[in-house]
Amino acid sequence: MLDARAMIARGRRRDAAFNILGWACAVVVLSALAALLTNLCIQGLSRIDWQFLTSFPSRRPQQAGILSAWVGSILVILVTACTAIPLGVAAGIYLEEYARKNWFTTIIEINIVNLAGVPSIIYGLMALGLFVYQFHFGQSILSGGLTLAFLILPIVIVATREAMRAIPKHIREAAYALGATRLEVVRHHLLPYSAGGIGTGVIIGISRAIGETAPLVTIGALTFIAFLPPSPIVVDPALQIQPFKWIMSPFTVLPIQMFNWVSRPGEEFLKNAAAAGVVLMVVTLGLNAAAIVVRHRIRRRIKW
Amino acid sequence: MLGLFTRAVLVVGAVAGIAGSALGQTKVVKVDGSSTVYPVTEAVAEEFQAATKGAVKVTVGIAGTGGGFKKFTRGETDVSNASRPIMKGEMEDAVKNGIEYIELPICFDALTVVINPKNTWAETMTVEELKKIWEPAAQGKITMWNQIRPEWPAEKINLFGAGADSGTFDYFTEAIVGKAKSSRGDFTASEDDNVLVKGVEGDKFALGYFGFAYYAAHAKKLKAVKIDWEKDTLGPVEPSAANVIAGKYNPLSRPLFIYVNKKSVETRPEVRQFVEFYIKNVKELSAEVKYVPLPDSAYELVKSRFDRMDVGTVFGGHPEVGLTIEDILKRETVSEAKSHGDDKK
Known part of the structure; x- marks a missing residue:
């Protein structure tokens, strides 16, 4: 009797200790993040205004802005998303639903997981040889977007597979029992049900891609660029529609602009860098928030 | 859902389709190279x-002097920023690819050796001491x-220097130790001079x-060391614009270059226009970004070298x-690399 009581008490003590440990870990991690954010905001927040968002880089820190950088970031990410999502999701579906399990697919699976851990600069080197020189895409938004797409492909594939695997087997069996083809099962059931999980993976990937510098510098992203890529619709002098001309344009991105400012002399440039950092954070957090909303909505629609 | 994916796939396909049609008629002057020269070229480009x-x-990119020359000698850029003269291998690449260039x-x-303002003993150092x-x-x-x-005090020296990828590191080691990239490794190295x-x-x-x-921007917080070079008889020379222009602040001041693709x-015409604008305005703009301009007479020589297209x-x-x-500016320009023995005139 006494023994059991002692055991229970000991268990409770351990429980409480673990609880405190967990809390401590969370506090350390969160306060580090908070400190980082506050620091960025204190330095940079006052610098963010309309002028900052709509100006090109300049040697005068007060006149400098991040227009070409944020437009570049968004366009590069657009190319990345348009490439990595269809390719990654399709590959994930294939591996999970179609491919037979044999040594060959096992090797592919292991490699995909390993690829997620390859340093990003390696992707940059590959892209420099492949996209920039072999395919003659040049130092363009297309090259940059494709590079980042390759970088996040493993993340998207793994997320897709996890999401598919989480769908109960009886859903598939029920659909097959009613005579659905494999394509119909994927289209009408598996994809909609796994959209939330896939979306999460995609957003994690995109959030990573948007902060990448090394591979883009490797393929030759620029630092000073005081013009925007050609607009898809030109009104002046004559109405012209050139929907994809921007994709071959040279570019810069937010992290590169930040990196350049950090390494310049003068407090003012540091302020600019911090301000660009805040914008980058807002974009990333905004993307994450959007993903959470979308996932929540999709989840609500699904009723098994 | 699939509708969306199909659309995405179509977009990607279309994108790949137009990939061949490049930038078209927009006039772009491409510059890449040294991050040391970058602030100058950025200012010129802006104006x-x-x-x-x-x-x-x-x-303007910041691939580094070497990275810039790689692109330049392949004919990918019009102008290359360089914090050192073109080297033998790069000259050979240029010859191989038929690229002729003008060195301007x-x-x-100028590099500055700095100490803490509270340091009262090491205000002057010889190159030999720095090498040691x-x-x-x-x-x-x-x-x-x-x-x-x-x-001097029996205290530990805490060393701070440029990261091994920077032109500053190459230049400092070349000037002080005598061999580029030859340095001790146990110091705090950073590409970021603010650090x-x-x-x-x-x-x-x-x-x-x-x-x-960087020193000029932070002059209040730091003290510059006067450099005494045994190979000249000037005694300790302080890093200042005047001393740099006069060619006195040796061996720690160096010229920066742009290399222009002749073709x-x-x-x-826009490339010519840009380079002419560069030569005309670089004096004012380089001072504004805290470099030391050449004397006026030198800019005239630079201009005439460009006008003559001396490759x-x-x-x-x-x-x-x-x-x-x-x-x-007065020496003769050559395109073929000389062997190392006869490079002293």
Whole structure:
């Protein structure tokens, strides 16, 4: 009797200790993040205004802005998303639903997981040889977007597979029992049900891609660029529609602009860098928030 | 759901389809290369675009002097920023690819050796003493100030220097140790000069080096060391614009260059326009971004070299330290690299 009581008490003590440990870990991690954010905001927040968002880089820190950088970031990410999502999701579906399990697919699976851990600069080197020189895409938004797409492909594939695997087997069996083809099962059931999980993976990937510098510098992203890529619709002098001309344009991105400012002399440039950092954070957090909303909505629609 | 994916796939397909059609008729002058020269070229590009009202666009990258030359000798860029003269291998690449270039000095970069303002003993140092501190053999051995001069304090020297990828590192090691990239490794290295400034600012026993521009921006927080070069008879020379221009602040001041692709100039008027604008305005703009401009007479020589389209380099493919600007502008340019034996005139 006494023994059991002692055991229970000991268990409770351990429980409480673990609880405190967990809390401590969370506090350390969160306060580090908070400190980082506050620091960025204190330095940079006052610098963010309309002028900052709509100006090109300049040697005068007060006149400098991040227009070409944020437009570049968004366009590069657009190319990345348009490439990595269809390719990654399709590959994930294939591996999970179609491919037979044999040594060959096992090797592919292991490699995909390993690829997620390859340093990003390696992707940059590959892209420099492949996209920039072999395919003659040049130092363009297309090259940059494709590079980042390759970088996040493993993340998207793994997320897709996890999401598919989480769908109960009886859903598939029920659909097959009613005579659905494999394509119909994927289209009408598996994809909609796994959209939330896939979306999460995609957003994690995109959030990573948007902060990448090394591979883009490797393929030759620029630092000073005081013009925007050609607009898809030109009104002046004559109405012209050139929907994809921007994709071959040279570019810069937010992290590169930040990196350049950090390494310049003068407090003012540091302020600019911090301000660009805040914008980058807002974009990333905004993307994450959007993903959470979308996932929540999709989840609500699904009723098994 | 699939509708969306199909659309995405179509977009990607279309994108790949138009990939061949490049930038079209927009006039772009492409510049890449040294991050040391970058602030100057950025300033010029900014003013140039304003002056041409955006008719000509300029892009500037920071691939580094070596990375810039790689692209330049492949014919991918029109202008290459360089913090050192073109080297032998790069000249050979240019010859192989049929790229002819014009070498134009544009301003000076001066390196500054800095100490903490509270440091009262090391206000003057000889190049030999700096070498004793920075050479590879010093690693782990030369750690105290009194190992350099016995009367200096018996305190640890805390060293701050440029990261191994930077032109500053190449230049400092070449000028002080005598061999580019030859340095001790046990010091705080950073590509970001702000880190170095902070390091020296907060440590009485620190010693560091970085660009004169960075020193000038933080002059209140730091003290510059006067450099005494045994190979001249000037005695200790303080890093200042006047001393740099006069060619006195040796061996730690150097000219910066742009290399211009001759064919680009001949075939595309906007490149010529940009380079002419560069030569005309670089004096004012380089001072504004805290570099040291060449003397007026030198800019006239630069302009006439460009007007004559003198291709090649005056350095013959080997780095040299301590040249005056007249030396650089009056020597004959060559395109073929000389062998190392006869590069002294």
